[in-house]
Amino acid sequence: MTVLATPDKTGSGFPLGFDTILDPSPLQYLDEHGALSGVLRDDAPELAPERLLATWRAMVVGRRFDVQATTMVRQGRLAVYPSSYGQEACEIGAILALRATDWFFPTYRDCVSMVTRGIDPVEALTLLRGDWHCGYDPQRWRTAPQCTPLATQAPHAAGLALAAKLAGDDTVALAFCGDGGTSEGDFHEALNFAAVYQAPVIFFVQNNQYAISVPLAKQTHAAALAHKAVGYGMAGVRVDGNDVIAVQRVVAEAAERARAGEGPTLIEAVTYRMQAHTNADDATRYRDEAEVEYWKPRDPLARLETYLKASGLLTDAVAAEANQAAEALADDMRARLGEEPEVDHRDLFRYVYAQPTPQLLEQAAGLQAEIDAAEADTEGEAGR
Amino acid sequence: MTATLDAARKTAQNTEISLAQAVNRALRDAMTADDKVVVFGEDVGVLGGVFRVTDGLTRDFGEQRCFDTPLAEAGIMGTAIGMAMYGFRPVVEMQFDAFSYPAFEQIASHLAKMRNRTRGALPLPVVVRVPYGGGIGGVEHHSDSSEGYFVATPGLHVVTPATVSDAYTMLRAAIESDDPVIFMEPKRLYWSKDVLSTTGPEIGKAAVRRAGADATLIAYGPTVSTALEAAEAAEAEGYDLEVVDLRSIVPFDDATVCESVRKTGRAVVIHEAAGFGGTGAEIAARVSERCFHWLEAPVRRVTGFDIPYPPPKLERHHLPSVDRILDAVASLQWEDR
Numbered sequence: 001m002t003v004l005a006t007p008d009k010t011g012s013g014f015p016l017g018f019d020t021i022l023d024p025s026p027l028q029y030l031d032e033h034g035a036l037s038g039v040l041r042d043d044a045p046e047l048a049p050e051r052l053l054a055t056w057r058a059m060v061v062g063r064r065f066d067v068q069a070t071t072m073v074r075q076g077r078l079a080v081y082p083s084s085y086g087q088e089a090c091e092i093g094a095i096l097a098l099r100a101t102d103w104f105f106p107t108y109r110d111c112v113s114m115v116t117r118g119i120d121p122v123e124a125l126t127l128l129r130g131d132w133h134c135g136y137d138p139q140r141w142r143t144a145p146q147c148t149p150l151a152t153q154a155p156h157a158a159g160l161a162l163a164a165k166l167a168g169d170d171t172v173a174l175a176f177c178g179d180g181g182t183s184e185g186d187f188h189e190a191l192n193f194a195a196v197y198q199a200p201v202i203f204f205v206q207n208n209q210y211a212i213s214v215p216l217a218k219q220t221h222a223a224a225l226a227h228k229a230v231g232y233g234m235a236g237v238r239v240d241g242n243d244v245i246a247v248q249r250v251v252a253e254a255a256e257r258a259r260a261g262e263g264p265t266l267i268e269a270v271t272y273r274m275q276a277h278t279n280a281d282d283a284t285r286y287r288d289e290a291e292v293e294y295w296k297p298r299d300p301l302a303r304l305e306t307y308l309k310a311s312g313l314l315t316d317a318v319a320a321e322a323n324q325a326a327e328a329l330a331d332d333m334r335a336r337l338g339e340e341p342e343v344d345h346r347d348l349f350r351y352v353y354a355q356p357t358p359q360l361l362e363q364a365a366g367l368q369a370e371i372d373a374a375e376a377d378t379e380g381e382a383g384r
Numbered sequence: 385m386t387a388t389l390d391a392a393r394k395t396a397q398n399t400e401i402s403l404a405q406a407v408n409r410a411l412r413d414a415m416t417a418d419d420k421v422v423v424f425g426e427d428v429g430v431l432g433g434v435f436r437v438t439d440g441l442t443r444d445f446g447e448q449r450c451f452d453t454p455l456a457e458a459g460i461m462g463t464a465i466g467m468a469m470y471g472f473r474p475v476v477e478m479q480f481d482a483f484s485y486p487a488f489e490q491i492a493s494h495l496a497k498m499r500n501r502t503r504g505a506l507p508l509p510v511v512v513r514v515p516y517g518g519g520i521g522g523v524e525h526h527s528d529s530s531e532g533y534f535v536a537t538p539g540l541h542v543v544t545p546a547t548v549s550d551a552y553t554m555l556r557a558a559i560e561s562d563d564p565v566i567f568m569e570p571k572r573l574y575w576s577k578d579v580l581s582t583t584g585p586e587i588g589k590a591a592v593r594r595a596g597a598d599a600t601l602i603a604y605g606p607t608v609s610t611a612l613e614a615a616e617a618a619e620a621e622g623y624d625l626e627v628v629d630l631r632s633i634v635p636f637d638d639a640t641v642c643e644s645v646r647k648t649g650r651a652v653v654i655h656e657a658a659g660f661g662g663t664g665a666e667i668a669a670r671v672s673e674r675c676f677h678w679l680e681a682p683v684r685r686v687t688g689f690d691i692p693y694p695p696p697k698l699e700r701h702h703l704p705s706v707d708r709i710l711d712a713v714a715s716l717q718w719e720d721r
Contacts (some may be wrong), residue, residue, distance in 0.1 A: 017461075133500070133502075134503070138506050145498070147505070152476065153494060155463055155465070155466065158459075159468075159469070192454050193462075193463055196453075298719050346493060351499055355561065355563055358635055359636060
């Protein structure tokens with residue numbers, strides 16, 4: 001791994017060897033043409049044929065999920081959907097490099113990673129459909145509820161990782177965050193706490209170049225977001241976020257370091273948000289189409305596919321199975337998200353407290369009486 | 385021999401301890417009872433906290449159970465939330481009332497909501513200790529009464545002891561609760577002393593500290609002792625005042641408060657925080673809604689002014705005083721009595 005911040009490797013004449021060690025060019029193994037650089041050792045687990053095919057399959061399914069979710073917003077079945085189209089190498093690579101016992105902390109843009117974890121697509125989209133806030137059981141999936149206030153989940157990941165360390169478990173926590181989130185105070189406090197406690201946590205920044213409309217240049221003056229690791233005394237690495245092999249390798253090594261008691265890692269994955277922020281956003285107001293065109297050939301799925309085809313691993317049969325699985329998922333989403341979800345008004349009060357206040361019980365009874373009265377009225381009218 | 389031991393025990397039991405020591409003992413006993421209880425915050429380790437509330441905990445339980453954190457309240461709160469998600473029961477200290485504000489987003493957006501948004505899958509048994517209130521000559525940012533922010537945030541319990549024994553029993557109960565509890569410690573009572581009783585009413589129950597027939601003084605935390613003083617002074621003026629110590633603001637004990645007001649027919653609510661939009665407004669509204677037909681006069685409030693907390697040399701004008709409480713009592717339409 002390119003450990004950017006290693007004070008003992010300086011010797012440049014500058015305090016931290018800033019211009020010599022902090023090379024901001026991202027680590028890349030699989031280039032945009034689908035060619036594998038010779039840097040990665042042949043025995044890297046990410047290069048095992050079955051692993052490569054499983055990764056590709058997850059990306060095909062993940063992308064189909066994303067496209068289907070976007071469609072369902074247009075059909076009015078979801079309130080909103082922040083697409084991660086084009087960020088599949090991050091969404092999927094990071095998750096595949098973790099163990100099932102590891103925790104991860106997604107944001108609202110990370111549905112694809114949740115589905116990759118195994119969470120039911122309908123449960124993953126509960127928040128965005130609006131029938132509840134978190135639709136899945138976080139304990140079962142070791143997945144925190146999707147976080148909306150930017151970077152506020154990062155200190156949770158640090159805390160959970162510290163707890164795991166104190167408990168003597170080898171659990172690792174991974175927190176996703178965007179480039180915009182790195183400006184939030186909680187991001188910095190989380191990095192600092194994690195470094196001070198040497199907590200087994202990975203902060204994975206998907207630098208997709210935009211925070212809604214604000215480009216990275218207005219978010220930071222730093223040459224790389226990964227450089228922020230230096231100030232906290234932790235390892236930082238900048239990786240090509242559209243190279244799923246490099247992403248997996250970097251996360252796997254960060255997790256190994258964390259498990260070995262070597263503390264947290266900051267990963268900056270350089271990628272691009274191909275779609276607007278959400279369906280409610282108009283990206284033409286703040287970026288040129290030429291910029292989007294630049295990124296299209298750098299697509300993470302296409303480059304892996306090119307590599308797999310060139311190396312003869314991706315047969316028609318394998319491709320057919322994956323596409324079938326993706327279509328089955330889309331069909332399932334259409335069917336189950338097409339139905340109006342059932343909601344229960346009693347849920348408004350049910351989960352607020354373990355020990356509900358008398359005031360809340362009174363309000364719950366009041367709402368129930370209102371609803372009962374309305375139903376009685378309706379029945380009365382029907383009976384007339 | 386047994387008689388000697390009993391005598392010794394009795395002496396120990398009758399020894400007065402301070403409210404700060406009672407909080408310390410509650411932390412100790414909770415940490416002894418459950419190894420998932422961890423204490424952390426700024427200066428709570430070797431120093432024992434700026435008020436010495438965590439004195440000796442690191443020495444006796446080790447740095448894994450009681451530890452200093454970097455100086456960042458949002459980080460402290462976020463870390464506590466993450467640890468609670470993994471099964472720990474963190475008790476964190478916000479060094480002073482106004483220092484808790486950086487943590488407010490973590491409290492409002494996550495601590496208060498996590499259980500609800502996950503349908504009960506992720507309860508957060510976190511206790512946030514907040515030394516609060518004025519009267520200790522603190523300079524700017526060290527004397528706020530910040531309870532209103534927490535009280536207005538559904539999903540939290542907000543409690544505040546006014547006695548040595550409540551400081552102990554309520555903190556033990558707060559740590560055992562599966563809900564997040566904001567534990568507001570009236571810092572000017574830290575040095576007040578009493579004999580400790582380790583049993584007391586549950587959280588959510590108010591206590592009648594002084595029985596009276598003519599009017600009810602409703603107070604909590606630091607103003608309970610002021611209310612009791614006022615009640616003593618009022619005797620000379622011919623008023624027999626009842627004093628209710630709320631103990632818990634959320635949940636609110638409507639039953640005890642209403643029972644008292646229906647008996648006396650008059651009520652004055654007292655707190656240090658600014659009156660406008662304050663907790664007293666909620667209490668006055670609740671009492672008016674529930675006790676209107678028993679009331680002989682409008683519910684009055686005696687609160688801090690609607691100003692930023694004053695500098696130490698002016699705070700005596702701001703804090704609810706015995707005189708101001710007596711004036712409020714005198715204004716409760718006694719003409720037809």
